Amino acid sequence: MEQIANIVAGLDVEKVRKDFPILGTQVHGKPLVYFDNGATTQKPQVVIDAEARYYENYNSNVHRGVHHLSQVATNAYEQARQTVASFINAAHSHEIIFTKGTTDGINLVANAMSRRFLKAGDTVIISAMEHHSNIVPWQIACEDNGATLKVIPINEKGELQMEAFKAMLDETVKIVAVTYVSNTMGTINRVEEIIELAHAKNIPVLIDAAQAIQHISIDVQALKPDFLAFSGHKIYGPTGTGVLYGTTEWLNKLPPYQGGGDMIKTVTFAKTTYNELPYKFEAGTPNIAGAIALAAGIEYLQGLGLEKVQQYEEELMTYALQELRKIDGLRLIGDAAHRSGAISFLVHNIHPFDMGELLDQQGIAVRTGHHCTEPLMDLFRIPGTVRASLSFYNTKEEVDKLVAGVKRAASMLL
Template identity: 60%
Template sequence: MITTANSLDITSIRNDFPILNEIVNGKQLVYFDNAATTQKPRLVLDALSGYYEHYNANIHRGIHHLAEKATGAFEESRRRLQKFINAPLSEEVIFTYGTTDSINLVAQTYGRRFLKKGDEIIISTMEHHSNIVPWQMLCEEKGCILKVIPINDDGELLMDEFEKMLSERTKFVSVVHVSNALGTINPIKEIIAKAHAVGAKVMIDGAQASSHLAIDVQDLDCDFYGLSLHKIYGPTGMGILFGKKELLDAMPPYRGGGEMIKEVTFAKTTYNELPYKFEAGTPNIADVVAAKFALDYVDNLGKENIAGHENDLLEYGTQALKEIEGLRIIGNAREKVSVISFVIDGIHHQDIGVLLDQQGIAVRTGHHCTQPLMQRFGITGTTRASFAVYNSIEEVDLLIKGLHKVKKMLG
């Protein structure tokens, strides 16, 4: 776990997020659904409205003032994201609709062009459906073989089993950096090195990691990395795919249309250069522009400070939840981010979520788009509390109090 001295003024930070003043069922909102999406600070909201109010225009194709200003802001966000993940080149940062779109892009372009019948693709037991289904679709189409890294009862990958799977037939490995359902931090640098040793390429699903951990794609040496901005205090419907330039250059376009072309005739189309080859059509301009402000906000607070505060919440919440009779935490990895999934004997997770909502406490219930992982633990789903920088110890106490009320009513 990452620990650091907490120097953050949480009261001041909470004032940056207007939605935290919402009243839900007569109670002030306690928002513990951050693994699904984080709330947005005022400067991100202002950036969104500022674009539409002052320089709303399509980008890259206009020479008038608004178009040039919008294009500049759009490309500034690309450079900002390049810095955020330490990518070597800005053209290696492809704008997508989110991590799901990024994974599908790789599966449907790199996978279709370079993988063939009998090739093996490795994923893990803890993958989100977004990192399972695209590879299953590719295997059905191409005749590839999908293999799955098992986990132990604490929710950690069995690395010895992963090593046994690797061979000259292994052509692609796609694994999650941090589990959205368990909070487990996977040893992806080791995974990448071992996969590269047999000649395989590697995709990392960074949706959950990007708000908690420092991301350095050069240090990791991953071939592809996807993330979503709505989990980093940014807008929804916007993410990126990082890919090594030589791989992106070799991949065919994902979609056809405007912007991704250099020249079109009825006889032949010549495709554009990176990154535009993969960005067909009018993009999600406002959300891309606002993304820069979300990253600026995170950097201003300091990722280490954020991680330290979240770790304090994780440790405090874990200990408090363990003291509730009949409650069992699902996922006790040694390396975790601030996600706690749990079940309570005799009480359905959906009922827990409904009764907590009546007390103004927002949590996520269900299988969290990880049904195979839930099956591994012999359950249908969990209640998940996930913490962000604006959450407080006092809010965790309200969660504990709320769960005691749930047990009293249903236990």
């Protein structure tokens, strides 16, 4: 019956799980139940193979050699860029900048905006639910220029207060930077409306899609963000990889983030001329193997069918929330009407670290702490949460193990 339930969305989850070698791991003598996908997703064998194949068969630097291996590596690297562009429906592949991850992409934009577009009296808008990676770079940019950082408030359910946001959009605002999906609460923000409202006043928007890209189909030409950043390791690719999408118009406006090889056309001691897009923002030898393996992860997800994945994950989320709500003393942190990926909770007055350790002893991996959203924890007046974050390779049977594990841990700690 359980296997039938896990195929209801047209996705054969039991078959899919076999594509992920690590899911057969034993932890403390028990089968691994991995609910820490918001921190990083596990990798299918095709991703592992793609990275190994690069090093085994055509390891070489890109863009710099006329020899065979360099040309093969360059073709594979640039094909990876095209794969990403197609996945998010970018108008041009040169609008895809390979980065180290979401953090790197946001820092690129914040640094470039700081150097050219921010001054004293200007405003940057973020939200109360942002990851530190979309807070600290903007704090640095504002401090460097005497600009002001303003924060969109949230309600008790963990949803943005859109009327407050509208009131903040004045002539001082130079950029809005918000997350698509909260990494802590799973809240899906109304990014379409945010972008539309900001663009009505000619304000650019950066979307942190680190927690959305693996769950929600994103079409940047329809959504119309000026920038969108995500990490490869959140979408079944390797760590140390990421993508910054930017419109051609905005990428041409921004100065380079770093200097070095490949981002130049000519260099003299008197002056340097910068390269064209996307290379203007890719200084030095890139993570070639990582980009190729990231493309393999994206192609794997596309092969499953993102609509099927989304439907299955929504059903799994509904089931998990339904069962967790039955636990005595469990309090959800964030209860938005529209959510994806993550569920944060506390049980009675049990510290999340204690709950996490006892779940680990049962083979259940969850994340505990403030999840790099410390200001959000302060708003809720809590030290942190237990976060269970879902993927398409999770099952209802695993949700049942989580629920039983939480109950068992609570009985030991209360």
